Amino acid sequence: MELENCQSVDDFMSGLVKRNPGEPEFHQAVREFAESVVPFVLEHPQYQEAQILERMTEPDRIVIFRVTWEDDQNRIRANRAWRVQFNNSIGPYKGGMRFHTNVTQSVLKFLGFEQTFKNSLTGLPMGGAKGGSNFNPKGKSNNEVMRFCQSLMTELHRHIGEDTDVPAGDIGVGAREISYLFGQYKRLENRFVGTLTGKGLAFGGSLVRTEATGYGCVYFCEDMFNHVGESIRGKTVGISGSGNVAIYAAEKSVELGAKVLTLSDSSGFIHDPDGIDAEKIAFVKDLKEVRRGRINEYAEKFKSASFHEGKRPWSVPVDVAMPCATQNEVSGDEARTLLANGVKAVCEGANMPTELEGVHAFVKAGILYAPAKAANAGGVAVSGLEQSQNALRLSWSREEVDERLKTIMREIHAQCVTYGSKAKSEIVNYVDGANIAGFVKVAEAMLAYGAV
Ligand code: NDP
Secondary structure (H helix, E strand, O other): OOOOHHOOHHHHHHHHHOOOOOOOOHHHHHHHHHHHHHHHHHHOOOHHHHHHHHOOOOEEEEEEEEEEEEEEOOOOOEEEEEEEEEEEEOOOEEEEEEEEEOHHHHHHHHHOOOOOOHHHOOOOOOOEEEEEEOOOOOOOOHHHHHHHHHHHHHHHHHHHHHHHEEEEEEEEHHHHHHHHHHHHHHHOOOOOOOOOOOOOOHHOOOOOHHHHHHHHHHHHHHHHHHHOOOOOOEEEEEEEOOOOHHHHHHHHHHHHOOOOEEEEEOOOEOOOOOOOOOHHHHHHHHHHHHHOOOOHHHHHHHOEEEEOOOOOHHHHOOEEOOOOOOOOOOHHHHHHHHHHOOEEEEEEEOOEEEEHHHHHHHHOOOOOEOOOOHHHHHHHHHHHHHHHHHHHOOOOOOOHHHHHHHHHHHHHHHHHHHHHOOOOOOOOOOHHHHHHHHHHHHHHHHHHHHOO
């Protein structure tokens, strides 16, 4: 059903589900967005007349291709890869690449859709995209990962470019993978340009990019607390994941005086009532970034900690929860458990980590709840700063990049307050705030272009 005839989110969603069968993650991301934006669009006829919402939920294009590579036993292997170029209304496409066995077109469409509005919130000129493959990097040798990345880039390079589409990392794509991808891109193109971000510092990477998503998430959390006259200092924090986002969210939380109690991976979570301090975080960095080990080793090393196999950390009472692993890792029941245990703030480092039922519970409870679009935008923001430095052929200092990151997170917070609360005294609805603020900028650009 077209939006001009539709009276509700359900009407809009039934059309979207029909047009995109079998894509539950994409449906979920659009529904969460539509619950904020449909009422706003119904009040603004210019968006309805131009069918903005229908156009915005249709990716500009999706490239799907086979990646053939050879493993260490000389067997030929084949994976599927995608690049979902969702919307380039406000700048070249920008978004990470994910390597994980559960990558599907639905997952990448949800990520590309959310990326469009997250990038809009940063205030930088970046469109939205996402890509990846069902390749599983776990247990593969460096040479296997290199051959896979080179083969993937052999096709991908013709669809990307510094003014077209600029990929970065995500789950399963860290410094090692970006280096292999960029090395092959440079070889095929015979040009040294900033077409990937998250690069090594020796070849065009930006200081603070590695830390940016985790740090930015904590800066946003602190902005929310400051807005209600409080601080993260002295609070207990529960974090899931132990990858790039989780590690640096833990590091910045500790730096700002909070006590981090949990970390996890897909095998279970560790609970350390003594707190995961800087020294213990250094152990996790080595475990995960260098040795590529499992989180249970933490409990073997530090006797204050316990390991809970196959479980998620949300039963541990904390003041602040930061889901930093993957989508749908906080169920409706787990959200209610967090609330019953007195959680004051939930700040999403991962993309769409909370099921819709949980989102509704957090908003209804009136806690400080920062959705991923706002809370984890620091990563792509510093990727945008990496692009600027590459274009200028300059490198900014750590302090300069960190200061810009803080400013960007503060400005995203301010936009959420503007669009997420009607009166100064009102509790800010950060979900509405982030969705509507992200929407308006993209929608205005689309209106200006006419029917394209
Ligand atoms: P990493 O690959 O570095 O780490 C992912 C972590 O999450 C690992 O600890 C991993 O455990 C765990 N994890 C992954 N999948 C699952 C699963 N299905 N169940 C349980 N645990 C899981 O990824 P990142 O830290 O980069 O990304 C984490 C989240 O943050 C993602 O949602 C990503 O989209 C989002 N994000 C990342 C940004 C970035 O700059 N990197 C920017 C913005 C958002 P295991 O090793 O056992 O798989």
